[in-house]
Amino acid sequence: MTYEEAIQFWFGRVNYEQKSPQVGDFKLERMRQLHAFFGDPHRRLRIVHIAGSKGKGSTSALLASILQHEGYRVGLFTSPHLVAVEERIQVDQQPIDKNELAALLGEIRAGAPASFLEELTFFEIGTLVGFLHFVRRRVDFTVVEVGLGGRFDSTNVCDPLFSIITSISYDHTQILGDTLAKIAFEKAGIVKPGRATISGVRDAEARRVIEDVCAERGSPLRQLEVDFRCEHTPAMIAADLERLPSVAVTTRRRRWHEMTVGLIGEHQARNAAVAIAAVEELIERGVPIGERAVANGLARVSWPARLEILARKPFVLLDCAHNVSSARALVQALTVSFPQSGQRLLIFGGNRDKDLAGMLELLAVEFDRIYLTSFHGSARCLPAAQLAALLPAEKRRVSIECAEPREAWRLARAEAKPGDLICVTGSVFLAGELRPVIVGG
Numbered sequence: 336m337t338y339e340e341a342i343q344f345w346f347g348r349v350n351y352e353q354k355s356p357q358v359g360d361f362k363l364e365r366m367r368q369l370h371a372f373f374g375d376p377h378r379r380l381r382i383v384h385i386a387g388s389k390g391k392g393s394t395s396a397l398l399a400s401i402l403q404h405e406g407y408r409v410g411l412f413t414s415p416h417l418v419a420v421e422e423r424i425q426v427d428q429q430p431i432d433k434n435e436l437a438a439l440l441g442e443i444r445a446g447a448p449a450s451f452l453e454e455l456t457f458f459e460i461g462t463l464v465g466f467l468h469f470v471r472r473r474v475d476f477t478v479v480e481v482g483l484g485g486r487f488d489s490t491n492v493c494d495p496l497f498s499i500i501t502s503i504s505y506d507h508t509q510i511l512g513d514t515l516a517k518i519a520f521e522k523a524g525i526v527k528p529g530r531a532t533i534s535g536v537r538d539a540e541a542r543r544v545i546e547d548v549c550a551e552r553g554s555p556l557r558q559l560e561v562d563f564r565c566e567h568t569p570a571m572i573a574a575d576l577e578r579l580p581s582v583a584v585t586t587r588r589r590r591w592h593e594m595t596v597g598l599i600g601e602h603q604a605r606n607a608a609v610a611i612a613a614v615e616e617l618i619e620r621g622v623p624i625g626e627r628a629v630a631n632g633l634a635r636v637s638w639p640a641r642l643e644i645l646a647r648k649p650f651v652l653l654d655c656a657h658n659v660s661s662a663r664a665l666v667q668a669l670t671v672s673f674p675q676s677g678q679r680l681l682i683f684g685g686n687r688d689k690d691l692a693g694m695l696e697l698l699a700v701e702f703d704r705i706y707l708t709s710f711h712g713s714a715r716c717l718p719a720a721q722l723a724a725l726l727p728a729e730k731r732r733v734s735i736e737c738a739e740p741r742e743a744w745r746l747a748r749a750e751a752k753p754g755d756l757i758c759v760t761g762s763v764f765l766a767g768e769l770r771p772v773i774v775g776g
Contacts, residue, residue, distance in 0.1 A: 387501030401632030486524020
């Protein structure tokens with residue numbers, strides 16, 4: 336197939352990132368059968384499997400960066416993508432080449448029965464492409480981020496070295512459940528018998544569920560604030576000052592000295608601590624990883640749209656907070672690390688199946704002007720006019736409804752003065768649509 340034909344074949348599958356799934360839409364047995372057609376590539380990879388309501392992508396990127404700085408060849412599978420679909424499948428931070436992607440998609444179309452292919456989802460095919468690519472590239476380690484939940488996620492066909500659960504908060508409640516305990520049970524579906532689990536979960540209700548699942552499956556468990564802890568020194572970013580954040584981590588093995596983290600926010604310090612606990616698990620398995628690689632990996636991690644600074648004078652921050660918990664983390668980071676005295680302008684768009692009212696209640700009070708917009712690429716996107724109705728009443732007079740993200744950016748940029756701050760957030764789809772526009776000027 337040509338690249339265009341391959342993409343048409345792939346994007347022609349049902350995509351639950353763009354439409355809301357229903358209970359029963361995910362079938363892990365179908366994924367096992369698909370992998371069997373291609374020799375079970377996941378069995379030829381050394382995998383670290385990472386789930387969580389938030390932080391799983393950042394933790395995946397941090398761990399992959401550490402391993403790469405030690406000199407290992409590292410596969411990284413994440414979702415969704417920001418700008419280009421190839422970003423989901425990377426080896427040593429290089430996205431899969433378009434020709435390689437087309438060739439693998441062609442192999443999949445030719446190697447599985449046509450009737451079976453019709454049942455597959457976009458994410459199921461993408462997962463297989465990733466595993467096949469990592470096998471062909473002979474990676475030393477593969478870091479795999481769960482797509483949704485854990486128990487029935489397509490990535491859960493893998494047999495990992497160990498599993499990581501970064502956090503539990505309310506998200507995808509229509510699929511995962513309406514309590515933190517139910518959500519934790521779904522995330523804990525990646526826990527494997529006899530294989531270790533590292534947890535960054537702090538909520539007591541969710542933590543008890545993970546402890547019970549690990550005990551039942553004989554999985555040795557290491558938990559943040561129980562078996563390892565972190566001390567965060569926040570970033571301080573202003574016109575005449577730039578101090579990057581740092582973290583010091585103490586585990587039962589040792590104290591890791593204070594290290595710079597290339598991602599801003601206290602939540603990222605906790606993600607870094609989880610990544611360091613994962614490093615210790617690998618070291619115990621006989622994998623050599625030095626302190627310099629850990630320090631360089633944390634400092635030089637590349638993970639766009641996580642409080643990413645795209646411009647100064649005015650400051651332009653790109654973030655993909657998409658639920659109440661991540662919006663709260665964003666507000667905390669803005670308060671602590673960006674002490675600008677000028678106006679703060681918000682560009683916001685989100686999906687209708689998120690608690691957008693809860694997010695806007697947290698965010699609106701922090702901003703002087705709010706640009707509400709709708710993005711492309713997702714049928715779940717809530718129109719700007721409906722977003723406006725979710726704003727706190729006292730903030731509706733400072734909001735502007737924009738039909739397109741480009742219009743919101745144009746208006747915000749025209750209003751912003753050199754000492755102001757513009758923050759784009761609400762969804763990875765919005766961040767992905769605006770990042771090329773902002774970076775391109």
